[in-house]
Amino acid sequence: MRTVPISAGDLTARARIVASALERFAAHGYEAATMRDIAAHAGVSTALVTHHFGTKQALREECDARVVRFIAEKQDAPGTPSDVLGEVLGTFGPYLARMLGDGGAASDALFERLLEVARATIADGSASGWLRPARDPEAQAAALVMLGVAPFLMLGPLTTWAGGDSEAALQRIAAPLAELYTHGLATDDRLLAAAGLATEEAR
Amino acid sequence: MRTVPISAGDLTARARIVASALERFAAHGYEAATMRDIAAHAGVSTALVTHHFGTKQALREECDARVVRFIAEKQDAPGTPSDVLGEVLGTFGPYLARMLGDGGAASDALFERLLEVARATIADGSASGWLRPARDPEAQAAALVMLGVAPFLMLGPLTTWAGGDSEAALQRIAAPLAELYTHGLATDDRLLAAAGLATEEAR
């Protein structure tokens, strides 16, 4: 257990590389982020990155593992496990958004982890009664993940929309989403009908 | 006005290039799509692409203009202008998702167009009464665009989740979204409170 405060300069070069990779992958995506850029932002040479991780793909796997470990810690933490998804997205939102948007096997694995978190949230909410259960709980979990990640996927346009401040964009977009989560959007069942769902459901 | 049915083979090479670019940009994103790939799928040489459009960026602008024109036609069309956003996304959903996700000035311009569509939808829904208005209509419009684009942004993981069929993924994810739009998700006001919104609102 670490007892002294640490700063970026005190970190191992290896740790600085991972942190830099997480940031550059989050900012530009996996393909667009370059090994040279990652190395430069970590203050090391490009060769050291390959020395520690071998390939760019392996570096990404290390980043993914770091995120997965963070999720597992949040899941296993005592106290309030209510908004694990929110905490995870608050820390790794941009990174997860980029990786899930790129697709591929690694992306699918991360999505599966987030699905587990969402399933737990739904189970908890259904048991406690504060969450309205859906006909298809698995699809509801996928929708929950999608809705959580969506603001980060569109952070670029949303930031411009909000005047250049990404934090302000996330906060402003959160308000109508909270209203949506609470009341819905439509006043009748036309959307359910359009989705091919029967309308004789119980309120 | 064209009166005879047209097939892909009958199209001008220029039109085939634009169609190919729209498809490759949608499938792989702007950066990852290559001029050689676009040319090959259009059945022409790479040099012809540069001959017609000059640069890759100019080709993208042509694609964007095509989409913008499509949106304008849908907006100006008579009859039911109720779900213009849905029709636009049904045709150019993957393309718009990739372009909006990449960010940049062109992305912001497309987002602004979609915002206008969403504003019109909200105005119509508020007037007709089927849509529950939000405290911040502009943010509601942005949220509407975001929620519409989100499934396409995550089409990769969602497709794997649904067993490899992207159409099935979109359909299955639409069900809980329709429920969300109709009833909301929470049974109390805790999410509104968490978003910093006062709870003394009228239902």
Next chain:
DNA sequence: ATCGGGACTGTACGCATGTACAGTATTCTG
């Protein structure tokens, strides 16, 4: 003290990309 291994770097190679250029075929125009 030394010596062996890991941290670390500079350089270079092969490859894919966007683009420029010269040249040929085709189509329109007078």
Next chain:
DNA sequence: CAGAATACTGTACATGCGTACAGTCCCGAT
């Protein structure tokens, strides 16, 4: 039916990418 403009192609070039390699520095174990 010439001639000019346009459609179209093959090739080549500069650039940036991921990665491999040889070599230097430094620190801990014997």
